[in-house]
Amino acid sequence: MEREGERPVNTSGIRPVKIVFLIHNVYGIGGTIRTTLNLAAALADRHQVEIVSMLRHRERPRFEIDPRVTVVPLVDIRAGSDDTADPMFTEPATVFPAAEKRYRQYSRLTDRRAEDYLRRCRAEVIIGTRPGLNVYLARFGPSRAVRIAQEHLTHDSHVKKLRAELARHYAGLDAVVTTTEADAAVYRARMPLPGVRVLAVPNSVPEPAVPPSDGTARIIAGAGRLVRGKRFDLLIEAFADVAAKYPDWVLRVYGGGPDRERLQRLIDDRGLGGQATLMGARSPIETEFAQASIVVSASDAESFGMTLVEAMRCGVPVVSTDCPLGPAEIIRHGVDGLLVPVDDGEALTAAMLGLITDDSARRRMGEEARVSARRFDPAPIARTYEELFTALVAGRRARRRGALWHTRLRPALRGALRR
Structure with missing residues (x-):
């Protein structure tokens, strides 16, 4: 564990939970990294937040990370690291989907580290941020946790083979979150996932720390x-x-x-x-x-x-x-x-x-x-996610009550009536 986050102060009445984000490489530059860090910082106001970076290619992240957020790198790909000397580092991944665009950057070592981390993970909420990581989440994530697949790409940007594989794995998750309503509609129409909530939540962008443009510069x-x-x-x-x-x-x-x-x-x-x-x-x-x-x-x-x-x-x-x-x-x-x-x-x-x-x-x-x-703004986006967490937990409880009724209470009642 690279950095321990501070314990969040909760003044909202919302029960604090541990939330984990799975990300490709938090040490780089990109839109998914920016929006994940924005959301993580907003959620850290009330929750314990951890970002698990599958890869690490440099000493420090390019973007500033809220000190309350813990960063956990899994595979160090810097030249000369112990991980690059591991024999599994050069063997192709067998769990990470071969049709995923980042496949060549993954290995059996990445598969193993992701599995080991997720099998031990005690978080109440785990969020994957790209298709291959969502497969890890579906395969290895603890069933007691709320498991959410974020799609920062689009349904139609995935090749047909990957979409078929994702459909199998996404069916076992709690929710799929796209960044636009249009893409959520495509998922609902073309990738039916009974019992899985499919919805859109936009990316968050905080207010900049610089004065706004005055519109005069050419x-x-x-x-x-x-x-x-x-x-x-x-x-x-x-x-x-x-x-x-x-x-x-x-x-x-x-x-x-x-x-x-x-x-x-x-x-x-x-x-x-x-x-x-x-x-x-x-x-x-x-x-x-x-x-x-x-x-x-x-x-x-x-x-x-x-x-x-x-x-x-x-x-x-x-x-x-x-x-x-x-x-x-x-x-x-x-x-x-x-x-x-x-x-x-x-x-x-x-x-x-x-x-x-x-x-x-x-x-x-x-x-x-x-x-x-x-x-x-990150604050209302974070509240939307908190509402989603609450709804998914409530839905799980309702399904458990329904299962209890059908497997135990209903047969017992029938037996009592027959007597």
């Missing part, structure tokens, strides 16, 4: 992993038309990833070297968003859209593709941001130009965005 920002699905190439192409008309505006793209070299070549080919810059990863990203006047997302698909909410909390209007499944549940078109069709560079350019040329609309949308984004 900066457009984008952020995310530099991969093809995020369509930063489309954003750069659309910005090229903006830069031709307004050369005093600049584009800053934050993030790292395998597409960096291709995107840099595109910037160079379009002659945008002085106006479009790949800034690298930044944490916290709100510090950068607060310096911008517009944030743009050109993604082909989003399971939620953390950067959209983070920008809105900074008082910045967002231009986003109306892609499945998150943006339309976050942005109110024309009120606190703009939605444009997927893969439509001309619409993206027009939306940016509209905000650039209308200072009052840009500032009005920025203020509306800041107000609207308060619904993603």
Whole structure:
């Protein structure tokens, strides 16, 4: 155990419990990590919270972690660690699903450590945060605990083979939580799970520690992993038309990833070297968003859209593709941001130009965005989870009473009546 959390102070009347989150690698950077840490900190106000990181690749996490939250790494993949010398470290995982995108990062050692931890776990609530970890939870998690599968990806982003495997394992859990109502509806329609509650709870984003944008800086920002699905190439192409008309505006793209070299070549080919810059990863990203006047997302698909909410909390209007499944549940078109069709560079350019040329609309949308984004504050999201925990426990008790009636009381009553 790496760090002991402080005992939470409970003033709400809610019974404190131990809550465990299973996460791929809390030492990295990503939306699932950010939202898990946000929720964990909010729940730590009333509960004992532990984050179990399957992998550990560096000494300290990139994101700040609430000191009340305990971090437990299971497999140390740093060069020279004892775990990398374990023979099981090089053997393929047999429990973690082979069709899961992270499969190559897992091993028999990860399988073994996850099983050992979960078999001994005394938590009342255990929450998995990606499909493979939810399989661990279903296979090894104690049946006395409330077991919840979070889906930070989407149903349709999983290949058919993985969906079939998840259906078998999710059937034994208490709940599946998606980040959008649209995705929850897809799960209900395409992965029937009798007796398992399927619902949507959005990701949480705290109020930033920086002053909001005043909307005057001639900066457009984008952020995310530099991969093809995020369509930063489309954003750069659309910005090229903006830069031709307004050369005093600049584009800053934050993030790292395998597409960096291709995107840099595109910037160079379009002659945008002085106006479009790949800034690298930044944490916290709100510090950068607060310096911008517009944030743009050109993604082909989003399971939620953390950067959209983070920008809105900074008082910045967002231009986003109306892609499945998150943006339309976050942005109110024309009120606190703009939605444009997927893969439509001309619409993206027009939306940016509209905000650039209308200072009052840009500032009005920025203020509306800041107000609207308060619904993603961690406190109400944490209360929603607490209500879910309570409902799931109550449901279990009702099912046990029903089982007792059918297996013991009802036959006994029939026997008494026959006598």
